[in-house]
Amino acid sequence: MYRYDDLDRQFLHERVAHYRAQTERYLNGQLSEDAFLQLRLRNGLYVQRLAPMLRVAVPYGTLAASQLRALSKIAREYDRGYGHLSTRQNVQFNWPELAEVPAILEALALVDMHAIQTSGSCIRNVTTDQFAAAAADEQVDPRPYCELLRQWSTAHPEFEWLPRKFKIAVTGSSNDRAAVEVHDVGLRVYRDQQDQVVFDVLAGGGLGRTPVIGHQICTALPIAELLTYMEALLRVYNRYGRRDNKYKARIKILVRAMGADAFASAVAEEWQHTRGGPATLLTTEIERIEKQFVMPTLHQHTDYSETLAQERFDNPDFSRWLTHNVTPHKVAGYACVTLSTKVIGVPPGDVSDQQMDAVADWADAYSQSEIRISHEQNFVLPHVAQCDLLALFKKTKAQALNTANVGLLTDMICCPGGDYCSLANAKSIPIAEAIQRQFGDYDYQHDLGELDINISGCMNACGHHHVGHIGILGVDKKGAEFYQISLGGHSGHSQRPASLGKILGPSFARDEVPNVMAQIFSTYLNQRHDEEDFLSCYERIGIAPFKETIYAKSDS
Amino acid sequence: MQNLIHNVTGQWQVSALSASETPHWQTDKTWQAGLPLCVTVDVEPEPVWQTASLIGIDFPAFTDGRGLSLATLIRRIGYKGDLRALGAIHEDVLHYMVRCGFTSFLLPEDCDPAVALACIAPYTEFYQGSVIQPAPLYQRRARG
Numbered sequence: 212m213y214r215y216d217d218l219d220r221q222f223l224h225e226r227v228a229h230y231r232a233q234t235e236r237y238l239n240g241q242l243s244e245d246a247f248l249q250l251r252l253r254n255g256l257y258v259q260r261l262a263p264m265l266r267v268a269v270p271y272g273t274l275a276a277s278q279l280r281a282l283s284k285i286a287r288e289y290d291r292g293y294g295h296l297s298t299r300q301n302v303q304f305n306w307p308e309l310a311e312v313p314a315i316l317e318a319l320a321l322v323d324m325h326a327i328q329t330s331g332s333c334i335r336n337v338t339t340d341q342f343a344a345a346a347a348d349e350q351v352d353p354r355p356y357c358e359l360l361r362q363w364s365t366a367h368p369e370f371e372w373l374p375r376k377f378k379i380a381v382t383g384s385s386n387d388r389a390a391v392e393v394h395d396v397g398l399r400v401y402r403d404q405q406d407q408v409v410f411d412v413l414a415g416g417g418l419g420r421t422p423v424i425g426h427q428i429c430t431a432l433p434i435a436e437l438l439t440y441m442e443a444l445l446r447v448y449n450r451y452g453r454r455d456n457k458y459k460a461r462i463k464i465l466v467r468a469m470g471a472d473a474f475a476s477a478v479a480e481e482w483q484h485t486r487g488g489p490a491t492l493l494t495t496e497i498e499r500i501e502k503q504f505v506m507p508t509l510h511q512h513t514d515y516s517e518t519l520a521q522e523r524f525d526n527p528d529f530s531r532w533l534t535h536n537v538t539p540h541k542v543a544g545y546a547c548v549t550l551s552t553k554v555i556g557v558p559p560g561d562v563s564d565q566q567m568d569a570v571a572d573w574a575d576a577y578s579q580s581e582i583r584i585s586h587e588q589n590f591v592l593p594h595v596a597q598c599d600l601l602a603l604f605k606k607t608k609a610q611a612l613n614t615a616n617v618g619l620l621t622d623m624i625c626c627p628g629g630d631y632c633s634l635a636n637a638k639s640i641p642i643a644e645a646i647q648r649q650f651g652d653y654d655y656q657h658d659l660g661e662l663d664i665n666i667s668g669c670m671n672a673c674g675h676h677h678v679g680h681i682g683i684l685g686v687d688k689k690g691a692e693f694y695q696i697s698l699g700g701h702s703g704h705s706q707r708p709a710s711l712g713k714i715l716g717p718s719f720a721r722d723e724v725p726n727v728m729a730q731i732f733s734t735y736l737n738q739r740h741d742e743e744d745f746l747s748c749y750e751r752i753g754i755a756p757f758k759e760t761i762y763a764k765s766d767s
Numbered sequence: 768m769q770n771l772i773h774n775v776t777g778q779w780q781v782s783a784l785s786a787s788e789t790p791h792w793q794t795d796k797t798w799q800a801g802l803p804l805c806v807t808v809d810v811e812p813e814p815v816w817q818t819a820s821l822i823g824i825d826f827p828a829f830t831d832g833r834g835l836s837l838a839t840l841i842r843r844i845g846y847k848g849d850l851r852a853l854g855a856i857h858e859d860v861l862h863y864m865v866r867c868g869f870t871s872f873l874l875p876e877d878c879d880p881a882v883a884l885a886c887i888a889p890y891t892e893f894y895q896g897s898v899i900q901p902a903p904l905y906q907r908r909a910r911g
Binding site (some may be wrong): 216218221222225226228229233234241244249250269286318332362363364365366369370371372373374438445449450456484488489490493496497 | 798809815829830831832833835836837839843857859860862865866867879888890891892893894895896897898901902903904905906908
């Protein structure tokens, strides 16, 4: 993990002092509501429907056990004993007092954490693969480059006041778990034929009101020029992105208006000025950062698969958990473990202070003191020895973090929705809960196989509904909450390109949604060939059979 | 009377600016070499602007970052004179503006100059380079 030095800490402490002074000016009436809004957003503080919400940055989703304990303490002391894992790998607190936020930021700074640029029209926290440095299918560990981007984008003098928010995601695996195709900028990092680290750059992707798949605008960008190229790209966006309408202000609208080729040319032209300039990365700096992410020394283990097979045989619950929540590690004898937060009755991604403390303890005991947050809103322990899996599994039950459902129907992505968010048109948490209750049976889920259900409470698409195999979007129909359903979306993992879902048809009332789901599932089960998963089946048969089943029935 | 924050031999100072001291601003359409030039945030900078006696960038809103990129580009074409931010600027954005090459700020009437002066340099160091300090922090780190 990246370790802060005195200069990193000095900046963070100055930032907290700066924001504390701004909060005091606001509370004393010396700072207008409009001006303070912009400043508090850039320090992570939203004002939500019921209370302020503080979004803490978890850079590229990586946490040390000590940092997770600090979050747990904040949940206890300043919140109501829980926090929320967001779809951008961050942690949110729903009930802080505005006047106490500087004290929370100070507590975060003590463990080298912050809430800088987690909202507002600026460059946001960089996200990546939750299995970075551990996944067996990875080519390059993306985290050093995420950290270089984090440092470069923090309080950047020119890019703090962009037309709109700007999200960067990086993947180092062709199995893209970071959804780089639906980000403002997506980076694919790999080694070229000369074994040099290079990046393919995608721009103009995004979800929200106008979902778009990003366009590749640069191929094999050398690592030394990563920041000079980003500077050129952001300058073009900052100067020419629309500012007259916030719904048309994201970079995807600019890329579409100019055309991807013309946008790429404009960036390339500006890059001629920045390339080779002062932002060019020196090899010494690249190596200094890379060195901090060198994989921890993992003890050599002999092959454990035979014992594991016996443990599986003896314990069916453990066997299910291994099947769904444990994925291959690049080091023999190790595994990546996902701890699902998706249990009935708990909003997806919500975790209590006790769960946080327990996960921190397990990370210390079994995973090199390291934890990740996935964009599917689960915890990940990235480096667990296979011989420890059973011991870990047994501990997870007491904390309700043992659900064997990763990638299945009940492992839904869900935004906070109308229960918390002032932007939402409709509630999303009760929809998730109704689906979990109706279809929670393990055998049924297992039979349905891999299925991403993503739920957003409004067009802003925080629940990524466009890229769910089944997407559910809350809409407002004459003051009533309705839900529009789309099929066939995909975020780009499992070696498939990303795709955007197609709308099924007219929307449904909340109590109709579980039955519509049942009809979608039965259509799939009737139509599938052998082992065909939901998405493959959908791609083969199209949307028509689903429409016929659902709307024919509702007409009769 | 408006307050101007400007850099006098390395020190930031506040001066009250009377109406008679207002520069005879020219737009980019009427400007000629040697005159003070005031531009909107959406113009394309011209190399001939190097000869302006003063350049002002008029911000339509303090959240409009185009003026920050424009300032960077005006410095890139080689303009060495006073670069002034005016219009809807805000004291909490001044420290970003300084790093993009602005050297004076015409404060809006409701802005307390003492507060603005106190907001001008809240940080000792920044990670990335800027117009006024092109080398990024890590290069100073390596030396230190």
